[in-house]
Amino acid sequence: MNNEIIDVWMQHPTARFINNPIFESLRRWTGGKTVEETPPAQLSIDIMNQGKVNRGLLSAWYAPHGDMISNQEVKQWVDQYPDRFVGVAGVDLRNPVAAVNELRRCVNEWGFKALRIVQWLWELPPTHPYYYPLYTACVELDIPVCLQVGHTGPLRPSETGRPIPYIDQIALDFPDLKIVCGHIGYPWTEEMIAVTRKHLNVYIDTSAYTVNRFPDELVRYMQKTENHKVMFGTNYPMLTHEQCLKHLDTLELSEKAQTLFLSGNATKLFKL
Numbered sequence: 349m350n351n352e353i354i355d356v357w358m359q360h361p362t363a364r365f366i367n368n369p370i371f372e373s374l375r376r377w378t379g380g381k382t383v384e385e386t387p388p389a390q391l392s393i394d395i396m397n398q399g400k401v402n403r404g405l406l407s408a409w410y411a412p413h414g415d416m417i418s419n420q421e422v423k424q425w426v427d428q429y430p431d432r433f434v435g436v437a438g439v440d441l442r443n444p445v446a447a448v449n450e451l452r453r454c455v456n457e458w459g460f461k462a463l464r465i466v467q468w469l470w471e472l473p474p475t476h477p478y479y480y481p482l483y484t485a486c487v488e489l490d491i492p493v494c495l496q497v498g499h500t501g502p503l504r505p506s507e508t509g510r511p512i513p514y515i516d517q518i519a520l521d522f523p524d525l526k527i528v529c530g531h532i533g534y535p536w537t538e539e540m541i542a543v544t545r546k547h548l549n550v551y552i553d554t555s556a557y558t559v560n561r562f563p564d565e566l567v568r569y570m571q572k573t574e575n576h577k578v579m580f581g582t583n584y585p586m587l588t589h590e591q592c593l594k595h596l597d598t599l600e601l602s603e604k605a606q607t608l609f610l611s612g613n614a615t616k617l618f619k620l
Contacts, residue, residue, distance in 0.1 A: 534563055
């Protein structure tokens with residue numbers, strides 16, 4: 349049985365992140381509440397401990413209206429808990445040169461391990477020209493880009509999260525780019541799995557879904573593909589690690605498949 353668990357998509361919530369009106373739909377579903385101020389990073393560590401999660405990739409969040417979680421804040425939390433947190437950068441897409449420079453600083457100076465872009469924040473598909481300088485930089489820096497796939501839970505359009513044509517096209521244009529597709533791809537899960545099978549460097553993470561909500565086609569892929577490319581994620585604080593891992597045994601994964609899911613794929617892909 350695997351003893352290490354890595355969460356590849358989580359955020360330590362700032363007040364301006366968790367209180368944002370776009371998350372009202374998620375607060376309805378999850379029972380989440382607004383907060384008066386940003387909680388201490390120890391809160392997220394405590395939640396990880398409850399779920400027996402060893403490490404979490406903390407994401408910055410950037411949107412057209414500004415940062416919701418800044419790279420500087422992520423660095424601060426990673427510096428506090430370097431054995432538990434790993435930094436994932438965010439950037440302002442609309443300023444390509446500044447965005448690439450910021451990404452390089454986060455990786456080369458601060459040790460961040462990936463770039464996250466949440467497409468629905470920008471209402472731009474991931475094939476838009478704004479993204480391409482950043483994809484090139486990710487290849488040069490040898491880090492993954494982490495994108496959102498599937499419908500958009502927050503109050504934004506869902507089109508930007510379609511695996512086909514968008515993720516398929518990116519993988520064709522950048523065959524050396526490592527692409528992590530968060531949120532499973534539902535309701536286009538079969539498309540997402542097809543793209544993952546087609547392209548060596550395309551991966552799926554299960555953030556925003558508890559085990560008992562995994563689509564059947566995803567479970568079959570994990571059970572029957574010897575070297576599946578699925579990684580564990582939560583989208584914390586929207587869901588806790590304990591919630592997401594409950595009923596893990598019902599997946600009926602082999603020991604190898606479970607290890608790949610909980611930490612093996614993440615350790616290799618993010619060079620942890």
